[in-house]
Amino acid sequence: MPAMADETLFQLLHTQVVAAAYGAGRGSGDEGLRAGLTVLEGMGFRVGQGLAERLPQGALAFREELDTIKFLCRDLWGAVFGKQTDNLRTNHQGTYILQDNNFPFLTQMAWGQQYLEEAPKVLGEQFLAFTCGLLRGTLSSLGIESSVTASVTSLPACKFQVVIQKA
Amino acid sequence: MRKKNKNKNNKNLNASWLKPYSLLQNYPLYIRSIPAEQELKFHYTVHTSLDVVDEKVSAMGKALVDQRELYLGLLYPTEDYKVYGYVTNSKVKFVMVVDSSNTALRDNEIRSMFRKLHNSYTDVMCNPFYNPGDRIHSRAFDNMVTSMMVQVC
Numbered sequence: 001m002p003a004m005a006d007e008t009l010f011q012l013l014h015t016q017v018v019a020a021a022y023g024a025g026r027g028s029g030d031e032g033l034r035a036g037l038t039v040l041e042g043m044g045f046r047v048g049q050g051l052a053e054r055l056p057q058g059a060l061a062f063r064e065e066l067d068t069i070k071f072l073c074r075d076l077w078g079a080v081f082g083k084q085t086d087n088l089r090t091n092h093q094g095t096y097i098l099q100d101n102n103f104p105f106l107t108q109m110a111w112g113q114q115y116l117e118e119a120p121k122v123l124g125e126q127f128l129a130f131t132c133g134l135l136r137g138t139l140s141s142l143g144i145e146s147s148v149t150a151s152v153t154s155l156p157a158c159k160f161q162v163v164i165q166k167a
Numbered sequence: 168m169r170k171k172n173k174n175k176n177n178k179n180l181n182a183s184w185l186k187p188y189s190l191l192q193n194y195p196l197y198i199r200s201i202p203a204e205q206e207l208k209f210h211y212t213v214h215t216s217l218d219v220v221d222e223k224v225s226a227m228g229k230a231l232v233d234q235r236e237l238y239l240g241l242l243y244p245t246e247d248y249k250v251y252g253y254v255t256n257s258k259v260k261f262v263m264v265v266d267s268s269n270t271a272l273r274d275n276e277i278r279s280m281f282r283k284l285h286n287s288y289t290d291v292m293c294n295p296f297y298n299p300g301d302r303i304h305s306r307a308f309d310n311m312v313t314s315m316m317v318q319v320c
Binding site: 046049050052053054056062141142143 | 255256257258288289292293295299
């Protein structure tokens with residue numbers, strides 16, 4: 001089934017993109033890391049902008065902020081990751097936490113013990129930078145400026161924190 | 168809150184304008200007209216119609232909204248125009264200026280034209296070599312617009 005192959009292909013591609021972003025030529029250490037992060041997040045941002053044009057199949061459905069975030073959790077997650085987020089929390093003051101208990105990019109890493117000790121920080125910040133950019137880009141195209149960060153608590157679960165910038 | 172306003176595609180039959188307007192400052196992303204004279208006047212027409220578009224968008228607030236709006240009511244005393252508008256979720260505006268002497272154009276034709284415009288714009292947006300906010304130079308887009316205008320003229 002072509003649909004099933006899509007997900008695997010995307011995951012493989014994503015892994016390579018991450019490797020290339022932090023790979024040789026960017027230098028090691030903090031600077032190289034930051035450069036890689038910027039590239040990866042920027043990539044995700046641009047893809048998010050395109051997605052925001054293509055995905056909403058229908059009328060101006062976003063009456064308020066929460067609707068747009070729900071669109072992310074349902075439609076965007078469904079289109080990109082083949083599932084929906086498992087939990088959405090908000091403090092009603094512009095911060096949202098999107099939780100996914102079985103994030104497709106992390107499932108392969110969750111099999112053994114090897115990566116459990118690997119700083120969750122590394123995974124959250126560096127590996128998920130593309131996804132953070134993706135969310136930020138989609139929101140930006142839909143009229144919401146935000147900052148998105150990710151954190152990995154226990155593989156393969158992760159949380160994305162979206163903080164809306166007040167103008 | 169800053170509003171992103173992109174206006175696109177003004178179509179004026181007997182003088183067709185395509186005008187996309189873009190972010191914050193509301194500048195056009197794409198302009199096309201047949202014939203190509205009187206551009207300045209259409210620039211003005213479209214720009215003033217932006218206000219009406221903004222009005223409608225903010226009025227649509229809580230109610231279930233439709234994606235297109237018709238007939239912004241800009242009729243000049245000297246000449247007759249019908250101005251149609253269309254807004255997408257990303258606040259991109261399409262404005263079409265049509266000569267009133269062309270009575271053959273029906274509502275659903277206008278709608279399908281806007282749909283085609285929107286689809287082509289989405290394609291442009293997904294082009295990785297296109298930077299959002301730039302003027303649109305895509306030939307595919309041009310061709311689509313040309314074929315639409317030819318059809319109607």
